[in-house]
Amino acid sequence: MSWHHEIEQIVLPDAFWGEIVSHCKRKLAGDFLPGESEVKRAYGILAGVQEGKELRVKLVLPVKKNARNQGPLKTYMDNMMTEHAVASTTPLSQRGWITDPEELMDCFQQCDKQNLQIFGTYHMHIVPWEGDPIRDTPTVLDTVLAKDSNLFSFIISMVDMENPSMRAFYEGALEKPTPLIINS
Amino acid sequence: MATIIIPFPFRKHTDSQREVTVSGNTLSESLEDLLKQHSGLQVIHDQPGLLSIFINGKAVAATPDEWKNIAITDSDEISLIIPIAGG
Numbered sequence: 001m002s003w004h005h006e007i008e009q010i011v012l013p014d015a016f017w018g019e020i021v022s023h024c025k026r027k028l029a030g031d032f033l034p035g036e037s038e039v040k041r042a043y044g045i046l047a048g049v050q051e052g053k054e055l056r057v058k059l060v061l062p063v064k065k066n067a068r069n070q071g072p073l074k075t076y077m078d079n080m081m082t083e084h085a086v087a088s089t090t091p092l093s094q095r096g097w098i099t100d101p102e103e104l105m106d107c108f109q110q111c112d113k114q115n116l117q118i119f120g121t122y123h124m125h126i127v128p129w130e131g132d133p134i135r136d137t138p139t140v141l142d143t144v145l146a147k148d149s150n151l152f153s154f155i156i157s158m159v160d161m162e163n164p165s166m167r168a169f170y171e172g173a174l175e176k177p178t179p180l181i182i183n184s
Numbered sequence: 185m186a187t188i189i190i191p192f193p194f195r196k197h198t199d200s201q202r203e204v205t206v207s208g209n210t211l212s213e214s215l216e217d218l219l220k221q222h223s224g225l226q227v228i229h230d231q232p233g234l235l236s237i238f239i240n241g242k243a244v245a246a247t248p249d250e251w252k253n254i255a256i257t258d259s260d261e262i263s264l265i266i267p268i269a270g271g
Contacts, residue, residue, distance in 0.1 A: 003200065043270055072233025073267060085271065098269040101236035102243060105265055108191070109241065118192050123270045141271035148227075149268065150193040 003150070004170040008053040009179040010120075010152065012046075012166075017182045019060045020044070020166070024124045024158050037066035043097050043123040045107050046154060047116040055152075059116050061107050065100040073098050084141045096141070097123070120152035120168065128159045136165050138172040146172030154180075186256045188218050189263040190225075197224030206262075211237065211244065212252035214262060228264065238263040 020042075027042040043066075048058040067073045081092040088095065099107075111118055123142075125135035136157035138146070146153045146169075153172035157165045170176040185205045190198050198204060204221060208214035219225055228235050237244050237251075239262055244254055256262070 003196075045268070067267065076231065076234060077269065080269070096269065096271055099267045101265050101267060104267060105236075105238050105241070105243075105263060108189075108263065108265070121268050121270060139271050145269040145271060148193065150196050151268070153270070 122154035
């Protein structure tokens with residue numbers, strides 16, 4: 001059974017919003033951590049608790065490794081890119097991201113220890129498109145990759161790096177936006 | 185009876201249960217029992233190569249042929265991991 005119908009809003013405390021923006025800016029600046037995939041894209045996991053009809057973010061887990069070109073995951077991503085990615089000057093092999101299983105397992109274990117539930121992923125868009133200058137919504141590819149994930153997709157617009165913004169969509173579906181409140 | 189931890193995306197197929205107790209002496213038998221209890225979880229076979237399995241936090245061989253050779257004891261905790269992807 002899908003649970004998102006129960007959720008009326010998602011609350012993201014300022015401090016966690018700051019962590020997410022810092023993650024994005026660091027990756028865009030090419031400042032990579034040891035063991036981190038050296039790609040200028042930021043993606044991560046959000047976990048927290050459900051309080052009535054509200055989801056409250058309690059943990060931001062930036063994902064370090066992009067397993068995009070590892071074994072069977074590469075085949076899967078190549079197929080998805082070929083079928084659903086819009087044309088771009090960036091080669092398909094350098095587009096898209098997918099979590100490394102070991103790192104994801106670590107994320108699950110961290111959340112379990114803190115009794116938190118993983119309920120979403122985030123990633124940023126940086127290039128404005130014709131007719132879509134802000135880019136704070138999921139692409140067709142985002143929607144396809146989030147299908148049946150049972151997770152919210154949080155899309156960060158970093159088109160204007162000084163004024164980033166973020167929106168949430170259940171399973172990356174444009175028709176399923178969920179109000180996101182950023183507060184202290 | 186071993187325990188299988190269900191990844192969040194698949195809990196829609198287990199009535200939101202986080203974990204399921206299964207019988208079986210091997211990984212293969214344990215997964216078969218899981219699918220008997222929750223047939224919606226057949227989706228784990230939909231994307232070959234995407235499913236990763238951890239036993240007590242350690243990754244194990246990924247191919248179904250190898251699952252029948254992996255012994256499972258009652259105290260084992262089996263985690264199923266499906267990667268999260270984005271554009």
